[in-house]
Amino acid sequence: MLSVRVCSPGSAASLRFCLGCTNKIPLMRESTRCMSWSPRQLRVQISNPPDTVKSEHPRVLITGGLGQLGVGLARLLRKQYGKNNVILSDIKKPSDEVYNSGPFVYADVLDYKNLQELVINNRITWLVHYSALLSAIGEANVALARRVNITGLHNVLDIALENRLRLFVPSTIGAFGPTSPRDPTPDLCIQRPRTIYGVSKVHAELIGEYFHHKYGLDFRCLRYPGIISADTEPGGGTTDYAVKIFHDAVNSKTFDCYLRPDTRLPMMHISDCHRATLEFLQAPAGQLTLRTYNIGAVSFTPEEVAAEIRSHIPELRVTYTLDAVRQSIADSWPRRFDDSNARRDWGWKPSFSLPELVSDMLRSVRAQREKES
16 A cells, blocks of 8 residues: 655645555445555545535434434434435444444544544445533533544544535534523524533534635534434433423323423424434535524423423423523523524424424323333
C-alpha cells in the first residue's frame, strides 16, 4: 500500500489516498463484522456538493443508535431504503430484536479510526449522529459530556468532510438560555444555554454551519423539542417526565413529577420526530435557507398532559416533588418553538396534537405491558 499526499500551497485542504491496493473491502452484513486496512485521513474541500440524493439508495450509519431515537429512525429508513442500507451502532449490547432487525456494529464516537473504518468499509453516504449525553446526566458528569458531545462531534465532522457525507446532527430546545425569547423562540436569536448539553449543541450548530460555508459540507441540524416515545426508557433529559407519566399512569395510576405543574415546554410525538428527520434529510439542498431549524408540534405543561390522560384514566393521581436542577433547566428553555422557516422551506407539518399523542402513548404502553405479562 502506497500513501500519497497531495496539497495545494497555502490551502488547508489536502488529500491522502492509496495506490496499488487490490484488496476488496467486504460489505457489512447482518451477521458479520468487517476487517480491512484503515485509510489515512484525508481533507478535501467540497466545491460542488450534490443538490439532491443520488438515484441509488443512501447508505446510512446511525451513531448512538440504542438511545431514544435511533432504533425507530432506523426502522423508518430501512422501510424506505432497504434493511442492509442502514447500520445502527452504539457502545452497548443491542437486544435480540434490534440485532436481528438489521445491521448493527459497535462504534465509539471517541474512536476516530473505528468510525473511519465503518464509513469506508460500508460505503456510508449519510451519517446520523445521535451520540450525546442529555441535559440532566450531562450536568452530573460534565467531563464525560464534554468528551462525548464535543470531541465525538469533532470526530464525526472530520469524517463527514473527508468522505463527503450528508451529516445530520440533532440539536435541542436546550440550545437556548434564559436570555433567549421563550414564547415563541425563533430560529435565530440569542443563545446562552446554562447546561453543558446546551453549550455542546450550540457548538455543534455553529461549527457545522462553519464547515458548510467554508468547505461545502452538507451539514443539517434540527432543534428537537422534548420527544415522547413509548419504545425506550427515559434517558436523563429534563423533558423525560412526559414519557414516564404514561408508564406510571398505566402501571400504578400515580405519578410524581419533578417539574412545577405550570412548566410549559415544547414536545413532539416520536413519529413526528422521525418523519421530520427523514423529510429534512431528503430535502434538496437548494430549498434550505438555513442549516439549523426549529421544529415544533405541541406545547404543554405537566398539569395539561395529566388532565388529558385523566380523560382515559380518571383515577390518575399526580404529585409534585421539584428537582431544583431540572426545574432551573426547564425555566431557561423555550415555551414554544417558532418553526415557520421549516414549514416554508421544506414543508414541515406535525401530525400529532396533544389528544392524539396521549391516546397513542397510552395504547402503546398498554400493548407493551400485555406483551411483557
